[in-house]
Amino acid sequence: MRETLDMMDFVYAAYAICLIGTLALTVWSFATMRAAEKRREESRRK
Amino acid sequence: MHGYANPARFLKIARWFTMPLLVGGLIVTAAALIWGWMSSPPDRLMGDSVKILFVHLPAAWLGMGGWTAIAIASLVELVWRHPLAAISARAVAVPGAVFAFLCLASGSIWGRPTWGTWWVWDGRLTSMLVLLFLYLGYIALTNALAREGSSSRIAAIFGLVGAINVPIINRSVVWWNSLHQPPSITMGNSAIDPVYLYPLLACVLGFSLLFGGVVFARMRAILADAQAEARLRRKAQKAELAQATPGDA
Amino acid sequence: MTDSATKGLKPKHQRLVLLSLALVALIGAGLLAAWALRNQASYFYLPSEIISEAPAPDQGVRLGGMVEMGSIAEQPDGTTIRFIVEDGTAEVPVSFTGIAPALFVEGSGVVAEGKMGADGVFVADNLLAKHDENYMPKELEGMTREQVRQQVKATLE
Incomplete structure (x- = not known):
C-alpha cells in the first residue's frame, strides 16, 4: 500500500510560512529602522 | 577601507540603498515565485511538491550565507577593529535566523509527503538545526552585550567559532549517509532541469536582494539606537552635573 | 610563534596572524571531529x-x-x-x-x-x-541527463 497525499496541500503550507515569514521580516526591519531614526532625531532636538 | 568607518558616510550610502533593495527584492521575489509556480511541471517523482524548492533552497543558502557574513565581519572586527564590522555582523543575525528557520520549516513540510516523515536526525537536518540555535544564541549574546554597553569582541569570537558549522552543513550529505539528497547544484554543474533551475536562480536573486535590504535597515536601526542612547546619556550626565553644582549653571 | 617573529609586525598584522592560526586550528579540529564521527553520524547502513x-x-x-x-x-x-x-x-x-x-x-x-x-x-x-539530487519533469523521464542537457541546449540555440 502506498501513501496518497495531495502534494498541493503541502506546497500551500510551505509557501504560506515562507511568505509570511519573509514579509514579516521585511516590515519589522523597516519599522524598527524608522522608529530608531525617529528617536535619534528627537534626542537631537530635545 | 576605513573611509566607510565614518557612520555619517556609511549612512549616506545606506539611506540610498535600503529602499531600492527592499522594494526591488520584494518585486523580484514575487515575480520569480510566480514564474516558478506557473512554469514548473510536476517532478518525475516528487510531483507538485517540487514547487517547494523555490522557497526552500533560497532560504537554505541565505541561512548559511548569513553566518558566513557574520564570520567575515567578525574577522574584520577582530583584526582591523573596523567600527562598522560589529554592527553589520549584528544586523545579519536576525534575517539569517529567520531564513534558517524558514529552511527548516519548508523542508519539514516537504519531507512529509515525499520522504514520509516530518523530521529525521540525519547529518543535514541536525546541522541545520544547530545553525538556527547558533543564530538564536548569537542574537541573545549581542543584545545582552549591547544593553550593558560592553565590547562586542566575545560575540565576534562566537561568530568565528560558529562558522565551523557552515562547511559541516554543506558537506554533511557527502560525508555521511543521510536521508537528505546530495547537493544538486555544485560548481558549474546542476542536476536540476533548466525548467526549474532558471526560476530558482531568479528566486535566489530576489531573496538575496531582500536580505541585503533588511541588513541595511538593521544596520541603520542599530546605529540610530546607539546614537540616540549616547546622546540621551550625555544629556543626563550634563543635567546631573548641573544639579550637583547649582552655582555654576 | 616566538616573540621575535611577531615583534616586527604591526599590531593589526599580529592580530591577523594569530587569528588565522587560531582559525586554522579550529577548522582542523572541527573537520577532524566530523571525520571521526563519519560512521556514527551516518543515518543508515548500506x-x-x-x-x-x-x-x-x-x-x-x-x-x-x-x-x-x-x-x-x-x-x-x-x-x-x-x-x-x-x-x-x-x-x-x-x-x-x-x-x-x-x-x-x-x-x-x-x-x-x-x-x-x-x-x-x-x-x-x-x-x-x-530522493536523489535530480529534479526532472515527467516528460523527460527515461532520458539520461546528457540527453536532457542536449535537448535543452538545442532549444536554447
Missing part, C-alpha cells in the same frame, strides 16, 4: 555494511540503498510488501508491513528501519523514501 558486520538480531538498525528494479512484490495479505535493497555490491531482501511513502518506487532510494531477521530478511517497521 547493504554491504549490514552483511559484513551483521547487527545483533534484536538490534534496531536502519538499512538504506536503492530499491532493485522489478523487486517490489506485494504479498497476498495486501499490506505486506517484499523488495530488495542494493548498493551495487550487495543486496538485502526486505519485508515491510504498512503504508509506504509516496516516493517509494523501484530504482529509487529507500531507508528501512527495523531488524535483521535470522533468515537474512530485513524486517522493516518503517519506510522512508530517499
Whole structure:
C-alpha cells in the first residue's frame, strides 16, 4: 500500500510560512529602522 | 577601507540603498515565485511538491550565507577593529535566523509527503538545526552585550567559532549517509532541469536582494539606537552635573 | 610563534596572524571531529555494511540503498510488501508491513528501519523514501541527463 497525499496541500503550507515569514521580516526591519531614526532625531532636538 | 568607518558616510550610502533593495527584492521575489509556480511541471517523482524548492533552497543558502557574513565581519572586527564590522555582523543575525528557520520549516513540510516523515536526525537536518540555535544564541549574546554597553569582541569570537558549522552543513550529505539528497547544484554543474533551475536562480536573486535590504535597515536601526542612547546619556550626565553644582549653571 | 617573529609586525598584522592560526586550528579540529564521527553520524547502513558486520538480531538498525528494479512484490495479505535493497555490491531482501511513502518506487532510494531477521530478511517497521539530487519533469523521464542537457541546449540555440 502506498501513501496518497495531495502534494498541493503541502506546497500551500510551505509557501504560506515562507511568505509570511519573509514579509514579516521585511516590515519589522523597516519599522524598527524608522522608529530608531525617529528617536535619534528627537534626542537631537530635545 | 576605513573611509566607510565614518557612520555619517556609511549612512549616506545606506539611506540610498535600503529602499531600492527592499522594494526591488520584494518585486523580484514575487515575480520569480510566480514564474516558478506557473512554469514548473510536476517532478518525475516528487510531483507538485517540487514547487517547494523555490522557497526552500533560497532560504537554505541565505541561512548559511548569513553566518558566513557574520564570520567575515567578525574577522574584520577582530583584526582591523573596523567600527562598522560589529554592527553589520549584528544586523545579519536576525534575517539569517529567520531564513534558517524558514529552511527548516519548508523542508519539514516537504519531507512529509515525499520522504514520509516530518523530521529525521540525519547529518543535514541536525546541522541545520544547530545553525538556527547558533543564530538564536548569537542574537541573545549581542543584545545582552549591547544593553550593558560592553565590547562586542566575545560575540565576534562566537561568530568565528560558529562558522565551523557552515562547511559541516554543506558537506554533511557527502560525508555521511543521510536521508537528505546530495547537493544538486555544485560548481558549474546542476542536476536540476533548466525548467526549474532558471526560476530558482531568479528566486535566489530576489531573496538575496531582500536580505541585503533588511541588513541595511538593521544596520541603520542599530546605529540610530546607539546614537540616540549616547546622546540621551550625555544629556543626563550634563543635567546631573548641573544639579550637583547649582552655582555654576 | 616566538616573540621575535611577531615583534616586527604591526599590531593589526599580529592580530591577523594569530587569528588565522587560531582559525586554522579550529577548522582542523572541527573537520577532524566530523571525520571521526563519519560512521556514527551516518543515518543508515548500506547493504554491504549490514552483511559484513551483521547487527545483533534484536538490534534496531536502519538499512538504506536503492530499491532493485522489478523487486517490489506485494504479498497476498495486501499490506505486506517484499523488495530488495542494493548498493551495487550487495543486496538485502526486505519485508515491510504498512503504508509506504509516496516516493517509494523501484530504482529509487529507500531507508528501512527495523531488524535483521535470522533468515537474512530485513524486517522493516518503517519506510522512508530517499530522493536523489535530480529534479526532472515527467516528460523527460527515461532520458539520461546528457540527453536532457542536449535537448535543452538545442532549444536554447
